Amino acid sequence: MSIVRTYAFVLKAIRFGDTSVIYRLFTRDQGVVPVMARGVRRPKSRFGGVLEPFRHLQVIYYSRDNRDIQTLSGAELVTTYSAITESLERMEAGGRWFRLLRAVLPDRAPAVTMFDLVPVALDRLCRTPVARTSRWETFHRAAAVAHLGVSPELTMCVACGRPVDGSETPSFSIVDGGVVCSQCRRERTGCRSLSPAEYALLNLYHHPDYELLEQLDENANGDAKVRDLVREFVRYHADLRPGAA
Ligand SMILES: [Zn+2]
CATH class of the missing domain: 2.40.50.140 (Nucleic acid-binding proteins)
Incomplete structure (x- = not known):
């Protein structure tokens, strides 16, 4: 003891x-x-x-x-x-x-x-x-599940590995766990389109610095949609039981 x-x-x-x-x-x-x-x-x-x-x-x-x-x-x-x-x-x-x-x-x-x-x-x-x-x-x-190693890939295409550099706005795939470039998107189902503002917001939700997000207006364009994406991502990849999410 x-x-x-x-x-x-x-x-x-x-x-x-x-x-x-x-x-x-x-x-x-x-x-x-x-x-x-x-x-x-x-x-x-x-x-x-x-x-x-x-x-x-x-x-x-x-x-x-x-x-x-x-x-x-x-x-x-x-x-x-x-x-x-x-x-x-x-x-x-x-x-x-x-x-x-x-x-x-x-x-x-x-x-x-x-x-x-x-x-x-x-x-x-x-x-x-x-x-x-x-x-x-x-x-x-x-942030909590990121400490368990669960975070999305936001800088390169999860299908082909090509860096996502701002010359195009990527789509997001919950199941594949990250962004998908416009070329790979054609061969995949279930990708969600993102506007440039939504892609920027998604990066803020998965950024270690909360203060950046705090500074944004609560009616920021696309915020509700991005919150749903983040929650869905966490629920899917942290393997949550019904009711836990
Ligand atoms: Zn790709």
């Missing part, structure tokens, strides 16, 4: 018995870890009511390799993102994003870079105007 002290976010909570809860934690050091918090629903619980979603926590638990559910011994609040829980739109967008994390993260496998995205993303969500939560969600869905 070992004692683990690490940072965590609550992904899911399931009531157990009269006073306990089993939490699925996304921990920085060990990835997704289910833990039992005994007595957490008692009025004077030692966990002090900090185990809620959208909270950056520091946790201590006893870990045994032969057990599926570990025993939580302590939890302290690092940061609370109250601007999320004060807005229904932000809470729904954040909730859907957490469901995506739950669906794509493997159990007990460290995912440090993905973990470090969470406080950054939640901090941005707090500052996101309600009209832009869909843009926040789409960008961070793409």
Whole structure:
């Protein structure tokens, strides 16, 4: 048995018995870890009511390799993102994003870079105007799965490998996972045409720098269509179960 002290976010909570809860934690050091918090629903619980979603926590638990559910011994609040829980739109967008994390993260496998995205993303969500939560969600869905190696090819044709250099606007193929040049497009089905503005937007959604996207007007031409493409790409390539997307 070992004692683990690490940072965590609550992904899911399931009531157990009269006073306990089993939490699925996304921990920085060990990835997704289910833990039992005994007595957490008692009025004077030692966990002090900090185990809620959208909270950056520091946790201590006893870990045994032969057990599926570990025993939580302590939890302290690092940061609370109250601007999320004060807005229904932000809470729904954040909730859907957490469901995506739950669906794509493997159990007990460290995912440090993905973990470090969470406080950054939640901090941005707090500052996101309600009209832009869909843009926040789409960008961070793409960013989360990019940490698992899922990102589209946007600089060369996925069929022939020819660089896409701006002299033509490519099409996009969800199934093939990237852009298709005008020549290869003739022999393929299911490609979506992109206008130059939509191609530029698609690049912004898959760019590491969120600030570029934040500067754009929320009614930018083609934004809704590109958001749909990005979500469809993530759903298809991250192999999401129905309901997770
Ligand atoms: Zn081609």
